[in-house]
Amino acid sequence: MAEHPHAAGWKQPGKYGATGSGIVLAEATIANAWNVQGNVTRPEFIARARELFGVSLPVAPNTVAMTDALSALWIGPRSWLLVAGGESPLVNFGAKRDALNAVGGALFDLGASRVAWTVSGPHVATVLAKCPLDFHVRGFAPGTCAQSLFGHVNALWVRPQEDDAFQMLVARSFACDVWYALMESGAQYGVEVTLPAPYR
Amino acid sequence: MKYSIFSLARNALSYHERWPLAWRSPRAKSRYDVVIVGGGGHGLATAYYLAKEHGISNVAVLEKGYLGGGNTGRNTTIVRSNYHLDPNAHFYEMSLKLWEGLSRDLNFNVMYSARGVLNLCHSPADIDAAMRRGNAMRLNGIDAQFLSRDDIARRIPNLDCSPQARFPIQGGLLQPRGGTARHDAVAWGYARAADARGVDIIQQCEVTGIRVDNGAVAGVETTQGFIAAGKIGLAVAGHSSRLAAMAGIRLPIESHTLQALVSDPVKPVLDTVVTSGAVHFYISQSDKGELVMGGDLDFCNSYAQRGNLPMIEHVIAACLALFPSFGRLKVMRTWGGVCDMSMDGSPIIGLLPVKGLSMTGGWCYGGFKATPASGWLHAYTIARGEPHHLNAAFALDRFERGEVIDEKGAGPTPWAH
């Protein structure tokens, strides 16, 4: 009875809505996502995290540190999300959690809890403007991330580079609703759905 | 001059040039037996019943702005007594009974319109809660009916009763005697009737202090000078904390903005009051044709008497989820009022811990419907120096006793009620 939750297009490449590719959507498959928490004022915690994940946790709010294997997103003054789309140091969860616990930090596995998309194209800022953030490059600098609401749903955006592409992450139970909203507002500019690709 | 169709016809002959003042605007005397602070429905009703029921007419009602300019003049006019908990049920039912005779009592048509109040149920849990309440009402001698989805679809054809709705309508609790009343007329009607019994209504007179001597009130400081009184009743919805603080009392109350809005006027499309707890929404159509609707608070303390867009968006989204055919109507005006949100969602009507001081307040979303009973019981409490059994449960000390009247079970978070 219930309509298929995955509204038209998800994971099915193709063009939707008006002609053109005003926005381009692709699922960015997450291989793993871990939430690191800890006190930045403790050098041993920062050092341990660097050693475990090969990345320096960014301390400036809403900034991103990237390595070839993963992105470390500042999501709170004591909280980071490490996201990898493929092979990465995000393995041996238990051992790494113990190692962080030992320096007063914490580690949580959120690998299955988020769905991510790469949203790009000339109209990206307009389509994402269902969110109160400013997606203009002057308001959302490359190399930063921000959390906010998309409609009624909490979401996280990352702008890795100075182009029109954002990564957008939402909790998995809401993903269908958010997808619907993206398609609805994107249709007037033309939506191009491309094949899923690993999160970058 | 008594109002009637005959006086109207007579005055028409003189081109309505002979109507008298509805109420005087006297200069404040230096002393009254009782001073009522707040010229909203509750304050004016208190004064009216003091004079009418207790023969105490050396009374002043002090209003900082224009009378009826507080929440009495900005509420969505829903009148009902469909409560679950006994103290609420008995109190609001007394009020509803007073509403039924109010126009004639005041000789002022307050347009109490018993068009029915329907609470929608969208889930089995909603139905359980509504039926539990309805059963309690019936055992308390209050009218209530449970309507099936089909009954509702017949009665209110523009409601979306389809099972595909996000919050499908599965039934509803109707109180047939519930309805609406004309908000401004309530203030004006009480003012005129109180004035006729000798009560002084002083507008543009803000109370800025309460003088307390030896633990008892002596009078009020106002923008028009000191006014002595041995008894002071507060009826200042939204501002209760500020007035109580003048007498050194902290209340279990926060002030929050509640917004409402009206559509442009259209020919009759809705003749029941419809509410939905699931989407926090209520709506009725006024006699002028506007759809009057509201929903939740703005969720932060405020005395600004204005709100922000998100709640308006939410109210309208809820409206259209229920009534998709209203989509092409328009919002004509939005506004906000300052509500006293109490810690258990119920009012405080009774004596305060300073001799001679009493209050009726803490109305949260819904004190308009309480106006007649609140005034009546407040007057009783002032005149007798003790509460009536119908307002005894609404005493301030119920919080320390643990005897809160928490209709929603939301706990001591005032904005959750």
Add this chain to the structure above:
Amino acid sequence: MLLIPCPWCGARAQIEFTYGGDATLQRPAVDATETDWVQYVFLRDNPAGAHQELWQHSAGCRQWLRVSRDTRTHEILESAPAVEASPGDAR
């Protein structure tokens, strides 16, 4: 709609936040009297004017903030982290 300055994320729309009420309330000691607890749990100053209040940046960095806001005008006067300390700092 309020624009609430988050000490970490910058000025953000009100809808990203959850209100937490009066920030001046001090949790009584565990052995405080019942009266102290009644006052803490139920009574409020509810001022008209500057109000110290808590907001959580719930759709953002999830931090609880202490905001000073004028309840008559909604003007935001100040905003700071709820507490400056981090877990374990005290040790």
Add this chain to the structure above:
Amino acid sequence: MTQRFRMSAGGAIDRSRRLAFEFDGMPYQGHPGDTLASALLANGVRFVGRSFKYHRPRGIFAAGSEEPNALVQLARGARTEPNVRATTTELYDGLIAASQNRWPSLAFDVGAASGMLSRLLPAGFYYKTFMWPAMSTAWLKYERVIRAAAGMGRAPGEPDPDRYEHQYAHCDLLVVGGGAAGLAAARAAADSGLRIILCDEGARVGGTLVGDDVSIDGLLGSEWIDATVRILSANPDVVLLPRTTAFGSYDGNMLALIERVTDHLAAPPPYVPRQRLWKVRARRVVFATGAHERGIAYQDNDLPGTMLAGAARTYVQRYAVRPGSRAVVFTNNDSAYAAALALNAAGVALAAIVDARGQGEITGTLARRARDAGLPIVAHAVICCGHGRKRVSAVDIAPIAGGGRRRVDCDLVCVSGGWNPALHLFSQARGALRYDDTLTAFVPRSPLSHVVAAGAANGRFGLAEALADGHAAGLGATGPNLSAAAPPHAEMEVGAAPLALWSVPAPRRGGKRFVDLQDDVTAEDIALAAREGYTSVEHLKRYTTLGMGPDQGKTSNMLGLALLAQATDRSIVQVGTTTFRPPYTPVTLGAFPGDERGAHVEPTRYLAMHDWHAEQGASFVNAGLWKRPYSYPRVGETPEQAANREAKNVRANVGMVDVSTLGKIELQGRDVAELLNRVYINRWDTLPVGRCRYGVMLREDGIVLDDGTTSRLDANHYLMTTTTVNAVKVMQHLERLLQVDWPELEVYIASVTEQWTAAALAGPRARQVLQAVVDIDVSNEDFPFLAFGECQVRTAQGAIPARLFRMSYSGELAYEIHVPADLGRAMWEALIAAGEDFGLMPYGTEAMSTLRIEKGHVVVGAEADGRTTADDLGMGKLVSAAKWCIGKPLMNRPALTAVDRWQLVGLTALDGAVMPRAAKIVADLDRALPNPMLGHVTSWCWSPNLESWIALALLAGGRTRHGEILWAVSPLADAKVRVRVGPPCFIDPEGERLRG
């Protein structure tokens, strides 16, 4: 049909194309660039509607959004829309409109009878009558008549088929209004690097300049607009939004705008929303919103053919329409001379320009030009009444000092009572106002720190000063801006002060002099209100309904409050204005939810295994935002029958239910046990690693907040579960405690609700099923009741890491299995396959509920209803005496420990009866009402295992009443049942099954 009143040249319309439209069933034609109003006038249609209260004939009064009269019903069917202003409705091919508030037709309107009774119906008449007979239902009957007479257009009968959307925007400068002042402001700020948005209500920007014969920087008005728009459009930092009205000014400099994207199109392109709601966060705002002209109250000033002078000029210059053939202009200020000149140039005969001012005061540039053109100016004079039935045919003119009236034939009266700056939004932004005696209008007192008004909105009515003011406002946003263009230049006009003239005495006693055309408020109504003591301007408004119509009194409020001032001997300042509130003009309801409409009004949360449930034919139920399987009906089964089967099967064999919606919070850190000790009534430091425990949380006031099991995964690592509905609340509660109250605790928490898919496997054969797929020994010895462990589940996709918990909600031998959400289906299918031989069936929330009622397990929201204590639920003994916890200090207040508290009990229906829904419990059926209630049923079900109806209930002193027989009654359902009170647990009270 020919457009008889269309001039042969001029206007900002596209004469090369014709648009067909229909009004009240008659076909007409107009041109692109027309509004419905201008096209109607071009076709000679002047009588367009009936008034609100008296049903008087009304014509087009204005040319913009201030229009009070010309409201029409647009379109038919699902897209019909009431109360649409003809003056702002762009014409499109095929437009259909109809007049409103008349029956059966505009010309013959039955409701017009109320006009004849109008002497009986002064302001507020209904407060004075309709109080008899005494029955409270009597008013309902009068009300029906009153309601039917009021209202305006009709609401559509079908759902709105159109789509709307929302958009946030951010800018450094928002300019509202693209007239001379707004364009000058935007141009001055452009090129400074600021991000600018300029919006204007109109189809094209330019405001009053469009079609105007003025010169700016040597260009004609329209040319200057085009040139400026070209410059602005070329700038990537500037966004121009035509057809966009700013309607609300909110806190934090947030402006709400409504863009009419497709309303002007006959055939909107697919996918494009009809309207777009913009929420603009602006660093600075310039309100260049222009000014509204107002009328003058004289007798019968509402006859069709009476319009504002500025509007008449707009119809001539912008739309090339002659709004009449022979005009009388009535003014107290200079601006109407521009209209007179324009009309004259258009070939409209000017019968008279009636100016209330003395000859010596009529000195402005425009008046001189009119005089030079030989137009007949009658100084020191007023119009004292109009004549005509369905349109004006003449007016009476008289000296202002009184005396001889003279009748002048005309079919057009152009009135100007002065101008009011449109400071609605400025005032909404908390800008203070000041009454300007010279302008006879309210103007902004002073700019705010981030908000200024400019041009006519700021009381700068002349073009030259409006341009200069706008330019300065633009520079105010940029600071010193070297690249700014030079201020635009226009010829300065010499103006003469207007005369404060609000009304003219009516020659006929009782003659109607309209102040508010929209709500039918007359000068006499205002006098009546004053006489009766409704002397606050707010009382005046509410008593007479002045300014309460869709136009919100744009052309009338000022007039009304000035008349009130006169009637009560006060100054206009003392009377003051009413409050300006959003929206500036009415905004379509549909635009507010945008895409969050219908089924999307709130998001829907789907389980990771939703597809599987759907494939099995589950019927779903809303649980908070979630969709959960209610039951899995087989062919021929109702959902309820299915639930019965499922519940029975759990006790007989084994069932499996998706419990992923439970809130899950993981906690790590040295002080987790301490935190848990503080938030739960029971103890956590004593819980061994690898064990689970049921916990109850209280609110600060000692009432039950939430419950759930929490497991100790490791020394300093716990997993807490919460109820589905409270998941978010509990997370915020913990974050607040950790960040605000107890920052010294070293605890890190994360919500992992979305990370795990959880299945509960319950029933006597659960162990056999489970053992078939997991790699650890789940025997009672190795994995006893309340054990926790990690394991691997063998699935078709390989081995999956899982968390295993031995806990039971159903009262049966049961396990909960948690796996990462993306592997949920694999785990689930592996168990379903393994369970095939054991009679495993999935079950839904309804069977789950039945099972837990049989077992006497409480649910937060049902048994714990926000008023219940732990002791009420029989859990008083869980409260650890050894420690403090939240809620403990207030838990023992007198009323919370009274002996007659409502306590949890079990009820069994006697006599084979059906337990009524949501029943109340009474001792005596036959008592007179009110019949005291001893308690109520909180949850109930048909117990397929006990084969009777049972319930959990809260009952006064319930624990001492076991064995009593009482009544469970539902007056709503007319049902009553004898019930026996007993303990809340109906099945296996010793717990042998779940420990077995």
